[in-house]
Amino acid sequence: MAAGQYAVGHGTPSAGQKRADGWGDTIVTGNPGRVGRAPDDMGAPPEIDISKPHPARIYDYFLGGKDNFTADRATACKVLESWGAARTAARENRAFLGRAVRYLAAEAGIAQFLDIGTGLPSADNVHEVAQAINPTARVVYADNDPIVLAHARALLASGPHGVTAYLDGDIREPEKILSDPVTRGTLDFTKPIALMLVAVLHFIPAEDEPQRIVRTLVDALPSGSYVVASHATAEHNPEGLAGTGRAYREGGVRGALRTSAELDELVFTGLELVEPGVVLVSEWRPEGRLRPLPSEVNIYGAVARKP
Numbered sequence: 001m002a003a004g005q006y007a008v009g010h011g012t013p014s015a016g017q018k019r020a021d022g023w024g025d026t027i028v029t030g031n032p033g034r035v036g037r038a039p040d041d042m043g044a045p046p047e048i049d050i051s052k053p054h055p056a057r058i059y060d061y062f063l064g065g066k067d068n069f070t071a072d073r074a075t076a077c078k079v080l081e082s083w084g085a086a087r088t089a090a091r092e093n094r095a096f097l098g099r100a101v102r103y104l105a106a107e108a109g110i111a112q113f114l115d116i117g118t119g120l121p122s123a124d125n126v127h128e129v130a131q132a133i134n135p136t137a138r139v140v141y142a143d144n145d146p147i148v149l150a151h152a153r154a155l156l157a158s159g160p161h162g163v164t165a166y167l168d169g170d171i172r173e174p175e176k177i178l179s180d181p182v183t184r185g186t187l188d189f190t191k192p193i194a195l196m197l198v199a200v201l202h203f204i205p206a207e208d209e210p211q212r213i214v215r216t217l218v219d220a221l222p223s224g225s226y227v228v229a230s231h232a233t234a235e236h237n238p239e240g241l242a243g244t245g246r247a248y249r250e251g252g253v254r255g256a257l258r259t260s261a262e263l264d265e266l267v268f269t270g271l272e273l274v275e276p277g278v279v280l281v282s283e284w285r286p287e288g289r290l291r292p293l294p295s296e297v298n299i300y301g302a303v304a305r306k307p
């Protein structure tokens, strides 16, 4: 496994063994993220597995949402022990998403969005930001977490002139997302589309072939389309992000941390980066004067145009 990856689940060795993947910490077997059902877990829909932490719900917790359970909060707390500013980073990532969509709708004239790794409904969902600028904007959301599907109704509250649609899709099967009748029935692939890959690719380690996934998606877009991506990195806070990787891995969540050069190569090869290029999300066309430190943010982001 390449340096900077965190993973668990496949052929996990026995407890007490040292990992062979370079992280150097001791393997923890079972599911240490699993905790008993707390009273506030009782209302969870039966189709939702709350015994294990899920990325969408951990992120929801960092953003101050209510759709998270004990196992999610246990992992989030472990993350906060090593990356104390993880909540700040989540907010900065979400703000980047909003600024990127505003740029695309207002300045780049984009009226179609394919948002993969949507997350739970939160402030400034893609369709809300886009349709506030262009009421006819059309948005397809795709996520593989059943809790996002359970809340999708909130994402489908389109304005009367636009369209929003949701599909239960895994980015590791990009062809399925692209050929899904929801995608084809909502988006016109002869006109520019913005592909949104915001805070999702760090859940795709090398063995899941992120390069192939991104190329398949980008190749399907017509010229004049845009790609937005953000991605966690260990470059500014190696210790904090190593602890974060450990916390997710112990909860059974696989992923990878990448440098800005790796993100650039993975997503933006052959595309024209919009100014200011690949930067920390807090530095992408910031609106406020006070910005957090790089060691707090730890998430790169960029927007690029397909020539």
Ligand SMILES: C[S@@+](CC[C@H](N)C(=O)[O-])C[C@H]1O[C@@H](n2cnc3c(N)ncnc32)[C@H](O)[C@@H]1O
Pocket (backbone or CB within 6 Å): 055, 056, 059, 093, 094, 097, 116, 117, 118, 119, 120, 142, 143, 144, 145, 148, 169, 170, 171, 172, 197, 198, 199, 200, 203
């Ligand atoms: C950190 S959240 C980001 C949400 C939103 N894009 C944002 O940036 O505000 C990551 C999302 O990616 C989703 N995700 C993780 N792995 C995925 C996969 N293989 N296919 C589709 N979605 C995935 C999670 O369920 C979660 O909703």
